[in-house]
């Protein structure tokens with residue numbers, strides 16, 4: 001990828017490259033999705049001889065990994081995964097996140113669930129006091145779309161169908177506006193209870209363990225245990 005010229009892209013790249021420090025020889029690396037992760041994949045390519053390969057959270061990341069000659073493994077054939085590296089749309093000081101702006105939330109949550117350590121890489125524009133300014137993505141089985149939307153309205157949200165988007169799993173996305181997310185774990189669980197919801201983009205019950213956040217010049221590292 002060309003050298004970034006703007007501050008936000010420089011920040012994404014710095015955070016992504018910092019995550020390479022956590023990659024040990026022989027690892028199979030869990031890889032997220034998005035523009036920040038693309039910088040991580042490119043950096044991973046520089047040490048591809050040292051790692052065994054990757055598990056991917058999307059068709060897009062799989063393609064990029066393969067283009068770099070990094071072997072991509074099926075998660076079902078991989079027992080333990082030490083590290084998962086992914087971006088976020090919003091992140092709090094508790095390392096709770098909103099994810100899924102790129103519609104990859106379900107596979108991301110699955111790979112994150114398997115990994116021992118979730119490393120979130122972001123630019124500092126994603127840091128928030130409270131989650132919810134970014135509309136919360138919810139992946140839904142297509143035939144349940146209207147029902148799920150009505151149930152989300154009962155929870156106080158304004159769901160908007162992400163027209164034309166089909167996830168890697170063949171489902172649709174509702175982006176939920178105007179949620180007051182003062183208890184992200186509770187809302188994550190409530191949304192999961194709605195029949196027809198596959199996944200929601202709150203990563204709070206299992207948030208990140210480490211966040212690498214850059215402003216384009218300086219890198220800040222946050223650890224989950226220090227923030228609770």
Ligand SMILES: O=C[C@H](O)[C@H](O)[C@H](O)COP(=O)(O)O
Pocket residue numbers: 032033034035036037086087088089098099100101102103104105108
């Ligand atoms: O579905 C997409 C993912 O959750 C991304 O990790 C998230 O949207 C952040 O993407 P980006 O690094 O492009 O801001």
